Amino acid sequence: MRFVRALNTCAFSLCRRVISKHFLHCSLLKPYIGAHQFSVSGTMAAVADEDSLRRALAQKQSSIDVQGGTVRQLKSSGAAKLDIEAAVQALNALKLEKASIESQLQVALAGAAGGGSSSASRDAFRQAVVNTLERRLFYIPSFKIYRGVAGLYDYGPPGCSVKSNVLSFWRQHFVLEENMLEVDCPCVTPEVVLKASGHVEKFTDLMVKDEKTGTCYRADHLLKDFCKEKLEKDFSLSAEKAAELKHILAVLDDLSAEQLGAKIKEYGITAPDTKNPLSDPYPFNLMFQTSIGPSGVSPGYMRPETAQGIFVNFRDLYYYNGNKLPFAAAQIGQAFRNEISPRQGLLRVREFTLAEIEHFVDPQDKSHPKFSDVAKLEFLMFPRDDQVSGQCAKKLQLGEAVSRGTVNNETLGYFIGRVYLFLTRLGIDKDRMRFRQHLANEMAHYAADCWDAEIESSYGWIECVGIADRSAYDLRAHSEKSSVALVAQEKFSEPREVEKLVITPIKKELGLAFKGNQKMVTEALEAMEEKVAMEMKADLESKGEVEFHVCTLGKNVSIKKNMVSISKEIKKEHQRVFTPSVIEPSFGIGRIIYCLYEHSFYTRPSKAGDEQLNVFSFPPLVAPIKCTVFPLVQNQKYEEVAKLLSKSLTAAGISHKIDITGTSIGKRYARTDELGVPFAITVDSTSSVTVRERDSKDQVRVDVEKVASVVREVTDGLSSWADVLKMYPLHSSETAEE
Amino acid sequence: MRFVRALNTCAFSLCRRVISKHFLHCSLLKPYIGAHQFSVSGTMAAVADEDSLRRALAQKQSSIDVQGGTVRQLKSSGAAKLDIEAAVQALNALKLEKASIESQLQVALAGAAGGGSSSASRDAFRQAVVNTLERRLFYIPSFKIYRGVAGLYDYGPPGCSVKSNVLSFWRQHFVLEENMLEVDCPCVTPEVVLKASGHVEKFTDLMVKDEKTGTCYRADHLLKDFCKEKLEKDFSLSAEKAAELKHILAVLDDLSAEQLGAKIKEYGITAPDTKNPLSDPYPFNLMFQTSIGPSGVSPGYMRPETAQGIFVNFRDLYYYNGNKLPFAAAQIGQAFRNEISPRQGLLRVREFTLAEIEHFVDPQDKSHPKFSDVAKLEFLMFPRDDQVSGQCAKKLQLGEAVSRGTVNNETLGYFIGRVYLFLTRLGIDKDRMRFRQHLANEMAHYAADCWDAEIESSYGWIECVGIADRSAYDLRAHSEKSSVALVAQEKFSEPREVEKLVITPIKKELGLAFKGNQKMVTEALEAMEEKVAMEMKADLESKGEVEFHVCTLGKNVSIKKNMVSISKEIKKEHQRVFTPSVIEPSFGIGRIIYCLYEHSFYTRPSKAGDEQLNVFSFPPLVAPIKCTVFPLVQNQKYEEVAKLLSKSLTAAGISHKIDITGTSIGKRYARTDELGVPFAITVDSTSSVTVRERDSKDQVRVDVEKVASVVREVTDGLSSWADVLKMYPLHSSETAEE
Structure with missing residues (x-):
């Protein structure tokens, strides 16, 4: 039996890694498919455009070469001055035309790579988000005072709070709503378990070493960087060469060690830091290894995913559920991957929080009793066929996608719908989110169907949730290796x-x-x-x-x-x-949170118009702090009211912050907008106060005694800001606001 | 600078380990102190009693020897039959007296070790609790189908739910209430950090190896087992020898490798499994080691505590807090200790959840503005002096303990009070819980004061929370090693x-x-x-x-x-x-939960009186499931009402379970009592239902529409069951109840 786990627990590009070495019938000669692997929302149109521009450029270059020859010949043969001038003029005209084609090509490339926005503006946007996140301690590079460790990040106070809100909502939305059996297993895992799952043998990336310094690189990253750089910056590239490089990018994840090594040699790729030659690629296991107990004879690993903890407990969980199917088990916890050279900031890290669901179901009946609750939902889906034929993701109705067989079964469809609701309620923009079906060569041979929830960010489309029907693979693997039957029974009447x-x-x-x-x-x-x-x-x-x-x-x-x-x-x-089938939605919590940061971030001018202010438009559900309390001026009476309010907010379970610094109200608003605090209470009297909403900047007046309950209702989602506006008088203040 | 970290993060007996090797002025000749280290609630009275009984036993034995000699002499000298008979009678009387003293000694030993209950009955109680916990999947030995790994446990569905409730409450009670800065740092930690903290060098236990098989044992455990076994079972032990063994138990944690080795040799202790000779003791580092990145040149460890992640971030957190003191940072997360041979089930594990607080404060002002909120609390405290003079823990008022200097300062006192409130609200019995001050030899030289919240369980008194004033030690250590100043400033006016x-x-x-x-x-x-x-x-x-x-x-x-x-x-x-001082309350979540299980467990006879039924009397706050819903009989109308109720409970965020099996209501109640579910709703009509409280078994009738909000109010702590009894008519049913 081949190793094919990871294909989707592996949301997180793991799939990219282990999968398709077994599918190498898709050789290097395979036509270009899967625009997703290369561009953000790149379409075939853009690709065709680029292609014809490269051809035009090559033609223009050869015209220039010919005309250049003509000019030289005229000059050396001592032709008439007028003739020479005319020829030079023609040459210059050709050069101008070439420059114009080059800039068209530049635009076309940026369009293909950035969904319209240029690569530079995406980088600038990301930098603005990341600067704000770091400055306000949403996250901190771990062990910073010791110069950090690549791929390890701390969640600082607001980030930690966002994470805990996301996880609480996940529990509410999945575990509680579906009566799932939540478990909590250790990270330290003995080798035998990860041998059965295949991770010990196959959970690897291909690595090359700088032959002189020993520095390690991911082989596919080097090849990818080389191809992208060439495609983006080398305008002399022929259309044929460009097609070859793009093809490599498309099939990068399918290349064997030998194929990767051959390409690295062919293109003369060297170590980026030293330009030294590189070793041949060889597999490096991505698990952190350790030893359990003092004897040194019991190898163990830090788990690379949480799912195995559920599979090995199937028998007990099935019993706990009264020996009835279907049921789902869930687990939230840390997972570890010893990346060769982590890049992409918070998206590719060495330790991260996974939230995984294993829904066990009779393979003969994958209907779902609550499917009708989500059947009417419509959102961007990107079925396999559309990817192969070069179309874009388009809006589909979930019910139709299931009834037409685009999505394999109701249970898989139900989870796709629930994931859509989960992500959009967190604040993910539904227009920058899609469900992409795995291509045939991405999917394990045993898998029935597999969809990734992908979110568009400045890094491109990011896999954040994998939803896979893995059939009976995992339970069978552990049954075999443990000799304990992980099966279900259906008693006939x-x-x-x-x-x-x-x-x-x-x-x-x-x-x-x-x-x-x-x-x-x-x-x-x-x-x-x-x-x-x-x-x-x-x-x-x-x-x-x-x-x-x-x-x-x-x-x-x-x-x-x-x-x-x-x-x-x-x-x-x-x-x-x-053996039951398992349908597995697997959530990369850190990735979802990072995408949420990008989707929530915007800037707006300050009142004086002299600077741009940052805002995170988090919904109250995920906002790290629900409200701030400011005395309008430094004054004992107001401070007392503020402290009173703080007590009642604490009693109502609302996280908040008092700011009694003498800073101007405008500055204080700006500070809390940057933390994404949805409501600000300004104490400007002892009987009533103003409550300001972050995005609209609307203010209402509310009695001191009622404030905590008003804020609680809005943050708990029991009422909306629009309801509050109807209930309480609008306040327009001269003293306040930026 | 000596290594003395661990002294209290180390709730968890870590302190036992690293501490007092530096305090070996307390040599083997030191008088017996600290009854806590040996017995559950053993008092000096019990010890004295035991001592005199051993002496009486020795005297009686020598009388028997003398009398035996007399009998033999009479027999061999052919004395008169009557004389011989009288002498034999006297001998038998002596033997009877000896037996009586032996049984008194047995009782005294059991009393000293078990707070009155015998060791056998404590074991039986623990077995009953543990059986129920395992059968109902509160926890599961990890990787059971592969025969498990010592010291690793999974939380099954109800256990996971209890844990998540305890952690939510911890966040509410500490983080939210005190406006703490919560952070979330990785478990993988580079060596440099743990070198600075001292763990790389000193976080060790002394180990011995079976010289033939290589099996490893903790040296102190073997010596401890030997001494305890001798003391409990060898009645021929002289009072002097008994005192020597007890003294070893008292100073066990202070013994050097050489001293431990000498004692093991002196007593002829061999490997328990094989009786083979043992190696000399040598230190074994308890951290799980690994390697970060692919090069193999960056050693790392799985963190043994979460505190270091906070210390290294001090500078950023101080800035985040507006460069103001005091403030507290908090972290919940996994910690790892590669125990040599884990024992004591859930109390000594290789991976566990810690919740730690680091409260940073100006060393010149350790007052606390909210101390008055807790000053009136009274609970069992066990100051250092009382331990040394052989007294018991006694009730003290916290305010007095601080003002008299028993507790070093207000901030430390404030946290002691808050920990008391936290534990008792979870359901820990206040009479089986005490705050024990560290003895001078337990405490690091830099520490100002240190108290452990200890909870009494069938294993004895268990350290569950450590609350220490660690002065400036940790920040100074990282300042030195990182060359980054971890300091605060006070600007003078x-x-x-x-x-x-x-x-x-x-x-x-x-x-x-x-x-x-x-x-x-x-x-x-x-x-x-x-x-x-x-x-x-x-x-x-x-x-x-x-x-x-x-x-x-x-x-x-x-x-x-x-x-x-x-x-x-x-x-x-x-x-x-x-450099600020740090006051550190550190919570072993798994230990608290295990003790909570023991304190919540009781049995009561079934209605028929033919069996004992198990009950966990969890408060609603921690109960894994808040209520169950039963249709009284299998009937479509009732099942529909049950489903409707389930929807409204889900909407109200109340975890619950429907049981539509045809089992008798009595059996269904018993099943949920065993899970500690506080309320059961029986659907016996379509308009109103009965709600039954677990411990009193009282039932009230409530309208279907009102049930969810009634249950929510009681589980959220907004009203009590007594309030419910006042509001709704009591229901006495013939059909229901066991």
Whole structure:
């Protein structure tokens, strides 16, 4: 059985890694597919445009070369001055035309890579977001005072609060709503478990080493960087060469170590820092290894995903659920991947929080009783066929996608819908989010179907949630390795008659014929599948003897009619025993949060118009702090009211912050807008106060006693800001606001 | 600087480990102190009792020996039958008296070890609790289908839910209430950080190996087991020998490798499994080691505590708090300790959840503005002096304990009070909980004061929370190693005049006198403390020359008057720069939860009286499921009402479970009582239902529409069951109840 786990727990580009080495029929000659792997919302139109521009550029260059030759010839032959001038003018005109095509190409490339916005403006936007996040301690590079460790980040106070809000909502939206069985397993995992799952053998990236310094790089990253750089900056590239490089980018994840190594050699790629030659690529296991106990003989790993903890507990969980299917188990926890050279900031880290669901279901019935709750939802979907034919993601109705078979089954569809609701309620922009189906070569051979929730960010489309129907693979793998049957039973209300294949090797005859090899021949006969067995039965009856391949012996043997009896018998069965299928939505919490930061960030001019102010437009659900309390001026009476308000907010369970610095109200608003605090309470009297909403900057007057409950209702989602505006008088203040 | 971290983050017996090797003035000859280290609530009275019984036993034995001799002599000298009979009778009487003393000793030993209950009954109680916990999947030995790994446990569905409730409440009670800055740092930690904290060098246990099989044991455990076994089962032990063994138990944690090894040899202790000889004890580092990145040159560890992540971020957090003290940072997360041979089930594990607070405060002002909120609390405290003088823990008022100096300062006292409130609100029995002050030899030399919240369980008194004033130690250690100043500033409203020591070595003269050694002499002069420098100044003025020890040279040199100028100058200072003190409450969440299980568990007879039923009396706050919904009989109408109720409970955010099996209501109640579900709703009509409270078994009738809000109010703590009883009619049903 091939290793194909990871294909989707692996939201997180893991899939990119382990998958398709087994699918190398998609060779380097395969046509370009999957624009998603290269561009943000790049379309085939942009690609065609680029192609014709490159051809035009090459033509123009050759015209320039010809005209240049003409000019030189005229000059050397001492032609008339006017003739020479005319020829030079023509040459310059050609050069201008070339420059114009070059800038068109530049625009086309930026368009393909950035959904319209240029690469530079995306970088600038990202820098603005990241600067704000770091300055306000949403996150902190870990161990900063010791110069940090690549790929490790701390959540600072507001980031930690956002994370805890996202996780609470996840529990509410999935675990509580669906009555899931939540478990909490250790990160330290013994080798035997990760051998069964395949991670010990196959959870690898291909690595190259600087042959002189020993510095390590991811082989595919170097090749990818080379191709992208060439495509973006080398305008002399022929259309054919450009197509070749793009093809490499498209199939990058499918390349074997040998293929990668050959390309690196062919293109003369060297170590980025030193320009030294590179070693051949070889696999590096991405798990953090350790040793359990003091003896040094029990290897263990930090888990690369949380799912295995659920699979190994299937039997107990099934029992806990009253031996009934379907049911789902869930786990939130840390996972670890020892990346070779982490890049992309918060998106590719060495330790991260996963939230995973394993929904166990009878493979014969993948309907879902609550599917109708989500069937009417419409959102961007990107089915496999549309990717291959070069179309864009488009809005589909979920119910139709399931009924047409685009999505394999109702349960998978139900989770896609629930994930859509989860992400949009957090504040992810529904127009910059899509569900992309895995291509055939991305998907494990056992998987029934697999969709990634991808969110568009300045880094491109990012896999944030993987939703896969993994069939029975994981439970079977652990059943085999542990010898504990991880199965479910369906008791029949009355016994059913079933036709069963019965193979009875005749040991005496086999012993005479095969002596020491008897056992292996017997086992091979017993292991025959129905089709093979029935063919043998027919052959034995017609010919009396057949050739039979015994793989444990590595050779064919001759089986005679008297050595085995094969028949079909009718048996009564009282129950059906089967390995459940598992449908697995797997959430990369850190990635979702980072995309949420980008989707929530905007700037607006200050009142004086002299600077741009940053705002995070978090919904109250995820806002790190729900409201701030400011006394308008430094004044004991107002401060007392502020402290009173603080007490009532604490009692109502609302996280808040008092700011009694003497700074101007405008500056204080700006400070809290930058933290994404949705409401600000300004104490400007002892009986009533103003409440200001962050994005509209609307203010209302509310009695001191009522403020906490008003804020609580809005932050809990029981009422909206529009409701508040209807209930309380609008306040327009001269003293306040920026 | 000595290593002394761990002394209290180390709630969790870590302190037992690293501490007092530096305090070995408390040698083996030290008198017996600290009953806590040996017994559950063992008092000096019990100890005295045991002592006199052992002496009586020895006397009785020698009387028996004498009398036995007399009998033998009478027999061999052919004495009169009557005389022999009388002597034998006397002998038998002595033997009976001895047996009676033995059983008294047995009772005394059980009393000392078990707070009155016998060791057997404690084991039986624990077994009942643990059986229920495992059967109902509160926890599961991790990777069970692969025969598990010692010291690793999963939280199954109800356990996971209890844990998540405890952590939510912790956030509410500490983080939100105190406006703490919560952070979330990675578990993977580079070596440099744990070198600075001292863990790389000193976070060890002493280990011995079976010399033939290589099996590893904790050296102190083997010695402890030997002593306990002897004391409990060997009645021939002399009172002197018993005192010696008890003394070893008392100072066990202070023994050096050499001392432990000597005792193991002296007592002939061998490997428990094989009886093979043991190696000498040697230190084993308890951190799980790994390697960060692919190069293999960056060692890392899985963090043994979460505190370091906060310390290294001090500078950013201080800035985030507006450069103001005091403030507290908090972190919840996994910690890892590669125990040599984990015992005590859920109490000593290799991976666990810590919740730690680091409260940073000006060392010159440790008052707390909210101390008055907790000053009136009264609970069991066990100050150092009472432990040494052999008294019991007794009820003290917190305010008095602080004002009398028993507790070092208000901030420490405030946290002790808040921890008390936290634990009791979770459901910890206040009478089986105490705050024990660390003894002088348990405490780090820099620590100002340290108290453990200990909870009594079947294993004895368990440290569950450590609350320590660690002074400036941690921040100083990281300042030194990282060269980043982790300090706070107090800006003076107006500049202050300060007398400052100024030492100016005269380089020219020093150069002439010491040539190559000049630099070291200069540095040694500059490093002089005030007292030393002023003495030198006086000596130079009176004698013109002094002997001065330069430790970097390892010898004395002669310093003349013209080689250094020492003076005191008045300087103006605008601010004070200082390293804050840190007060650290550190919670072992898993230990608290286990103790909560024991404190919540009880049994009661079934209605038929034929069996004992298990109940967990969790308060609604921590109950894994808040209520269950049962249709009284299997009937479509009732099931529909049940489903409707389920929807409204979900909307109200109340975790619940529907049980529509046909089992009797009594059995269904028993099942949910065993999970600690506080309320059960039985649907026995379509308009109103009965709500039953778990412990009283009282039932009330509530309208279907009102049920969710009634249950929500009680589980949220907004009203009590008593309030519900007042509002709704009591229901007495013939059909229901066990």
